[in-house]
Amino acid sequence: MSHPFSVTTCWCWLVRSRHTTSVSNALISTFSLDYTHMTSPLLRAGLVGFGFVAKVFHLPLLQASGRFEITHVVERTQSLSAAVLPRATIVRSLDDLLATDVDLVVIVTPTNMHYAQAKAALEAKKHVVVDKPFCVSHAEALDLVATAKANNVVLSVFHNRRWDSDFLTVQDLVQQKTLGDLQYAEIHYDRYRPEPKQNWRESPETLGGGLVYDLGSHLVDQMLRLFGTPESIHADVQSQRGANLNDDYFRLECRYADGLIVVLTAGMLVKELGPKFILRGSAGSFEKYGLDEQEAALRDGVSPHDAAFGVEPESIHGTLTRGETKTTVPSRRGDYIVFYRGVADAIEHGAAPPVSPEDAAHVIQIVETAKQTHRRTQEDA
Structure with a gap:
């Protein structure tokens, strides 16, 4: 069957323990x-x-x-x-x-x-x-x-998305084992932009462009922070808005030694947005809709010192389900300021940087492997 866009699938093996990586x-x-x-x-x-x-x-x-x-x-x-x-x-x-x-x-x-x-x-x-x-x-x-x-x-x-409101909330649930033994998780970063922008990120001629590098780096970093390194990754990378464009969709299915499956996915043709986070475990499940508010606030000129900065509206707080009981989980406050304060502490006091370069290199190892599958498919087309 022929497709109007390029599709590619591969398996890459990464051997480590799941718990290695704790405007105007x-x-x-x-x-x-x-x-x-x-x-x-x-x-x-x-x-x-x-x-x-x-x-x-x-x-x-x-x-x-x-x-x-x-x-x-x-x-x-x-x-x-x-x-x-x-x-x-x-x-x-x-x-x-x-x-x-x-x-x-x-x-x-x-x-x-x-x-x-x-x-x-x-x-x-x-x-x-x-x-x-x-x-x-x-x-x-x-x-x-x-x-x-x-x-x-x-x-x-x-990697500022470590301080997103929704991610911090999910991180608490995982660390506190609120859901018991996790079996399945999804992290989404979907958008609806049917018309490609004429910039370096969209151009297939630019190394380091495309959605896997752009948004995939956020999701991979969040996965590594939450769950550690998977044993294997199944990568599906596509150019859905035209074969001559950089990748604009991906789905990475990541499998862990204890049976956990984590799906990372993003696309540019998703008009009806689903949950941002889905987690299912032996003791319950959690779903969370909506995007962190900090980027929108910064676009609008809201000071990070504003009392409302990083605070999500109750309408997009997540839902915890245990048996027949559903409970709203208040979102933690997002806090992007942490990053540069951490950088200053590293420079002045020798503290560990807020994002270690080793962590960032690990993200690129996974992103690069997924991206290479897309290039191979383009070459074979």
């Missing part, structure tokens, strides 16, 4: 800062790139952390950051940034640029945060881990 510019300017608790000078941060992710996520969270001052921005040809960071210096190259006294380099560029840029910054003995996904390949990731260690600097990756 105007709106951005409204974020308030509270440095009254500070007893030491702010760390100096430089942004490499000033697109959507830099403006909506990294800029406000760096500021709201109360630990960083954004002193430099790398923009090759434009000066968009001047409107919201008038005191920051715009430089035209990474080399220019590395010649300054910035403490932290935050890389927010297309994925295929992450490795070379992070490598250069680490070798210049700068602390580095890389936006997810970490890089294109597991080999690149391992080299960056080694480079950070060799230069005695902090390296972390912005």
Whole structure:
């Protein structure tokens, strides 16, 4: 049977224990800062790139952390950051940034640029945060881990979905064994975008683009945090909106030694959204609809210090079912600020980074393997 899109399936084996891995510019300017608790000078941060992710996520969270001052921005040809960071210096190259006294380099560029840029910054003995996904390949990731260690600097990756309201709630249920012995879990990240965007993520010519790298890295990281490393992964990756586009659907079926099955799935043609999380265990089940509110709040210019930031409405709280009894489980408050405060603690006090580069490398190992199945199918078509 022929299909209007490419489909591929493979099995990859990963041997480890399940329990191994325990806006607008105007709106951005409204974020308030509270440095009254500070007893030491702010760390100096430089942004490499000033697109959507830099403006909506990294800029406000760096500021709201109360630990960083954004002193430099790398923009090759434009000066968009001047409107919201008038005191920051715009430089035209990474080399220019590395010649300054910035403490932290935050890389927010297309994925295929992450490795070379992070490598250069680490070798210049700068602390580095890389936006997810970490890089294109597991080999690149391992080299960056080694480079950070060799230069005695902090390296972390912005896996912010560890601090989503729904994920924190599910993490509590798993750790407390509320559902007994888990048998099955699903984590979704679905959207309805039938018209592809003309950007690097959608282009099949760009390494590190596509949905497996973009959203898959979030889901894989959440799975590893909740359940550890699976023994095997069955990967189905598709380009449903056209064979000449990057992948826009995936389903990863992950199996564990104790019988647990975890399904990670995302697609761009899902108009009627189902549950975000489904968990089934020997003592009950849990379902949770809706998306974490923090991204939408940041888009709207809501300060991370606002009392309502990260608080989900009761209408999307999850449901715990035990026998015939259904109970609403209040969602924990999401807290993206934790990330950059953790980075500051790692730099200043030697604490473990909020996301270890080893964890991020493990994510890329799984994502890269799934993505390779899609490339092989395209080549065989």
